Amino acid sequence: MSGPGVLAPFAGDEALQARIRAYIESHPEAAGLIRDIASYIDSLGSPPAKRKKTEAADELVKVEYEPSLPAMPAVTIRDVSFTMPLRKKYTIIISNRSLQVVQPTDHSKVELDIPLRSVAFAACLGVPERATPLWNFVVFRSNSDLYGAANKDAATEPLVFSVPETFAKTASGPLFDAMETQIKLEIEARPDVKPENSDSSSDISDEDDEDVLTYKRLLLRAFANAGVEVALPDPEVFHASKTSRHSKTEPEYHVSCHRGSKEGVLYFFNSGVFFGFKKPLLFFPIDKIEAITYSSITRVTFNLTVAVLVSRPGSSDEHEEEFEFSMIDQSEFGTIDSYVRMFKLSDRSMAEERRAKKELKQDRDDTAVNNGDSELAKASRELAALGDSDEDPEDESDDENFEDEDSDDGGSPSGSEDDSDDSGSGEEAEEASDDED
Structure with missing residues (x-):
């Protein structure tokens, strides 16, 4: 049975509290997970108070960044293809304070550690000329050269990494669990939808964007919760x-x-x-x-x-x-x-x-x-x-x-093999990283 501690972060929304209570009663095994989600939301300082519609069926919850809070890893995503400053697949860990790029096999080996409050500009852009949708996330750090000086040090180059428009199957962490549970609750609240008991990923269909926790949706929420405005x-x-x-x-x-x-x-x-x-x-x-x-x-x-x-x-x-x-x-x-x-x-x-x-x-x-x-x-x-x-x-x-x-250079933003300086498509990055792996 749900206690007051579980429902406290959702105070002010009696309908949501009732849905959570009903869900726990019908799924007792989920009580521990929902309790952890409630604790995580409560630790952010205050419940999300404002929703901003950024695109159809995709809402971001803006949570005020609080410097006094300790760094809390919110989401970990494996096998992310980078094209800048390094061309390889890495694991990224986003907390309420930083974005870390770490080695896939050893998360203690940190390649980059970027304070999110120092981000000068960030954007999420569709990779041009792709047969299947792919998203480039671009992050200019405060010490990045916005105007492209000759210096190509990894410490000053912007970050570019790509994710597909699919379910975030390589993601984990409290934020991932919270968003996935929220989507499930919204699906079950619909009178005409009665999902079967199954694994979390199989409950969500890629055919309906509203019901899919995609990489893009997850990353936009993680950045927003850390106070980073991502241009779309x-x-x-x-x-x-x-x-x-x-x-x-x-x-x-x-x-x-x-x-x-x-x-x-x-x-x-x-x-x-x-x-x-x-x-x-x-x-x-x-x-x-x-x-x-x-x-x-x-x-x-x-x-x-x-x-x-x-x-x-x-x-x-x-x-x-x-x-x-x-x-x-x-x-x-x-x-x-x-x-x-x-x-x-x-x-x-x-x-x-x-x-x-x-x-x-x-x-x-x-x-x-x-x-x-x-x-x-x-x-x-x-x-x-x-x-x-x-x-x-x-x-x-x-x-x-x-x-x-x-014609010899061929530089196509879709990721041709013409130029070693190409930081474009995730497809090329994936080929490079697969060769390297």
Whole structure:
């Protein structure tokens, strides 16, 4: 029978308490597990008070980070494929205070120990051009170089690791147990669902995302509980013109481009612009962007240049640098233009205002309306004014030559075998790690 100690963390939700009580009465063997879950939740300092919907059927519980609490391992995940800073499979252990990367056979051998309060930027991004869904988690540490200096020390490189969109079968720990039990309780509470008694993993079907504790869902909750905000693509902020290969109704959220001779992708967030997954990874915080301009506009492609204020690690002095991304498809003209206009990134005079608004944590929706034409829109009209005349042969030959020059490199974000600096797909990481194992 459930006692007051088991139900205490759920005070204020009588319906949930009744469901837990009924579940324990019908499943006495689960009493110990639910008691441990209640103790764990209680040890976090306060029960989850606020739920935030991040995507359909996926809710994150925000738990305030409490520095005075001891480090408590929340979840352990085995066989995680890393592509940066090391290309190998490791075990990760996430507590309320840190993310540890450890050797699979000996957890006492810690390769990396990252305080989660020091994370500068984190994102969860779908790996482009994958036949099956795969998620890249990107973590920039406070000492990471956001602008990709030549230093490739493992202590300063960001982390990139990949997980499939499947049930988290290699995960364990109190958070995993708590979330799995929560899903089971929600399933049993439905009047039309009567699951049979069986192992935990077999109770959950991969056919219904709401009923699956996926790696992505588990990791997002673990980061949220530690106070780390993980950026997710937001269609209200930016989405590409093409649709996802995994869904006819879901758009893609990346734009293909080149950085020098390497092919990569750009993601646009309300917090900034990210380039991956070729080394070096780049992240431009929105408050550091001075302007975004366009050049080499043809009927097929255009180039984008991001001017940002740069301060290298260990120095407080800032100076402006420009980063150019080329060979962006003309079909993304409008999508990128909408983002630039939303944050007024074509106007250098607005840079100080953007920084001030970040410091004051004001809602950027107030700046979304810009009645003036952007530089990109003007260029598009000028291009249209040329009528139906043929494209400049020189521009066309330049594009062809560029593609020919890259054919040997082939740098595809889907994880081709072209480049040792590729930090892209989990598929390539898995091949590398399998060879190494």
